[in-house]
Amino acid sequence: MSLKDSSLLEILSERLIKPFSPTPPSLRSYKLSRKDQMMHTRYVPRAFFYPADNNPEGKDRSSLTETETFELLQTSLSKTLAYYYPFAGRLKNNSFVDCNDMGVQLTEARIKCSMFEILKQENSHLKDLVFPRLFFTDVIPAECSLLIVQVSFFNCGGVAVALCASHKVMDASTTCNFMNDWSSMARTLNDHVPTPLFNGASLFPPIEDSKCSSNYQLKSPKPPESCITRRFLFQSAKIDELKNIAVNSSGVCNPTRYEVVTALLFRCAVAAAKANSGSFQPSMLSNTVNLRRLTVPPLPKDSVGNFLTSFPVSATIESHMKLSDLVHQIRNKKLKLHEEYNKGNDGAKDDIPSSQCAKADHEVASERFDQFYHCSSSCGFPFYDVDFGSGKPVMVCDTNQTGAKNRFFLRDIRDGDAVEAVVTLDPTDMYFFQGNEELLAFASLNS
Template sequence: METLVQFQVFSETIIKPSSPTPISFRYHKLSSIDQSIQNVYGSMAFFYQKSHASDDWPPNEIISQVLQIALSKTLTYYYPMAGRLLNNLFVDCNDTGAQFIEARIQCPMSEILKQYSHSQLKEQIFPRSLFSCVPEGGSLLIVQLNYFGCGSIAVGVCTAHKVADASTISTFMNDWAAMARRESSDFPSPHFNGASLFPPVLNDPKLVQYNPPNSETIVTKRFLFHASKIEELKAMAADSGLNNLTRYEVVTALIYSCAICATMMNTGSFRPSILANAVNIRSLTISPLPQKYVGNFVRFFPVCVTLDDEVGLKILVHKLRDGKIKFHNEFNEIGGMSGGEVAMVKGNEGNNFDVYYCSSLCTFPFYDVDFGWGRPSLVCLAARGEVMNTFILMDMEDGIGIDAHVMLKQVDMCVFERNELLRSFAYSDPISRM
């Protein structure tokens, strides 16, 4: 049963860069990959547990002041995030600023965490605009600082996906945190060269925005794969003949297999499907790019399941490995499969194929985001409600286990979460077990 909590937004302000953006940097070109990304917010919440045994925890007023001053300084370096989008071609880096919201939630943080999967509670952690497209003239960065009755805090961060992928958000958050800790010896050094590598285009049908259908009720649930269970899963798949299986391969294969099985049980028949796997291409270019390259540097490689005897774990692990190797080999020649092209696959196949998406945020140092009062006790995503058939993998706090966010139609989720194979490797609704 959902707990009713008192929630109040008591402050909203605009944070501008501490120094004006030079005229020569006024217009930041989007890359062709940025252009193909939906005009939505990507979002994360960073939960910080107050330690009552420590005297280092600052008062709320100091926390707010530290975050706002550090954000203003950080935006001087990440100036596009303080600008506004123009016609899917540019960011007008006009220093309009980022939104900064403060809210009180009159309950312990533990109560929110126990029921985080409920949309009403999730929406309180994030700005309301998270659950809509980025409006014309809207902020590209929105921060909501939440104060809990127990003294703990949560920082909800929403960034326009047009200007930031997961790697960018990770880099930005760690630079902001370093600025808050006053580690001025190492100033942020983001690079904004995406458009020179992937030039923007006009009137390209590949860049037509794909809007997922929202007529179905979509449910997001989280499944926790502890390190020991991942090793068991690797052992189960090992006799497929592959060596050095990765966390991503075995967990993704299991989730994909169980999702297909759920659809089969609900429809009574097998449907061919495509799994589009996101790849951070910064390390794949001929001259590897630093992780501090800002924007979207993501391509996709497909895994196709066209026969019902291809749904098993071992076969899917093989398909994932083969698809990844092919993508790496061909990337510099053909550029891989873009997000826009994935949408075209969906459109061209019509009702003949189901399309799934998987993205791994593992290895990005989200748990290193320390503003001066310690590392976060939990980092979570907030998924927009209409994103269907999507799996997002994150590190657990130990950096070894995997925290998987799975978004499926409600009817499919009811079957998916009862899958015995899945239940033998993953805990569902893991936050309630903290």
């Protein structure tokens, strides 16, 4: 965020929001699961934008002043935290959360411009004004909130609600559930009853050895300054074209949006790296998936924490980088992962025994592959259903801060089945990537 941008921001108030009712002593200690332990502690950002005239169902927002709106959001947040009580606690030694009701940091801010002045500049850092300032720190102190929230009021009457959640306790599914529960609480106050399920540690027992659990934790992904992030939009018609190509050439039945878009991104990124270096480099792509949907029967969608696993897709020779081969490999690896997690009710096949310390995917990949990529997705999660009482958001997005190198992140846009891919690469790789004719036949640079 530049000094020029920060002049548009005025902090009106900062406070800690505690759960509406005290957490009982019997629930004071919330154990992290093994999957929680391996996650980094950095905040994962998401912002929801609501314009002043966002009333498609005739809702009368004009009856609430800014003060009343902020009071409603504050009270409903407090009531929601009574159900999600660990989020108001503090992390202890990568082992547990002390559910001490210290609270969640809530900032009230004014942004001295119109909301659409920010939204129309897709790649501008102006959007970062809606995120709490603590998000932009490299290291999160242990005494800080696991969640930080900022409510920003624009000159036009629009409102942005930004949540930054520590990945230590929340994945995308948990974040989506929390935001929908909070917004439902704001609409009803007393009629909505959230049902979070704190079952992570029972399904994936934590590593008890303190030294090993510390080593097991992933390092926070600190992006190198030289990387560049670009956004590419895949319209639904173009995704259908990709699916038809995949069906005809790979034999995969009903390929998903994720499978075809990810395969194309990986193919074009490896081609860009070749154009940069002068030769093909053996490459691996790690794909993060939601474990809740992987098991039979599926784990409850209200399960709180990190229920993530991953599978690799790789190519050691260039002839294996055909789109059809990659889609086929992604499908087969997903099916294999599904089988492993449902064999004899013995989950956590990808977990490292508690007596050992883990190596991160990128460390393993660096021993065999010259290039390592990572893809994750929030597609299919109902983030656009988060309605605090004035309608659904016109945009849900993350920060414009540069991501970690060789990362793809897929997300929904508000209307239809289109997908936006957020891609971070080395600057020279990005030069070749964004000019790739095959990529541009299916996607447009979303500037």
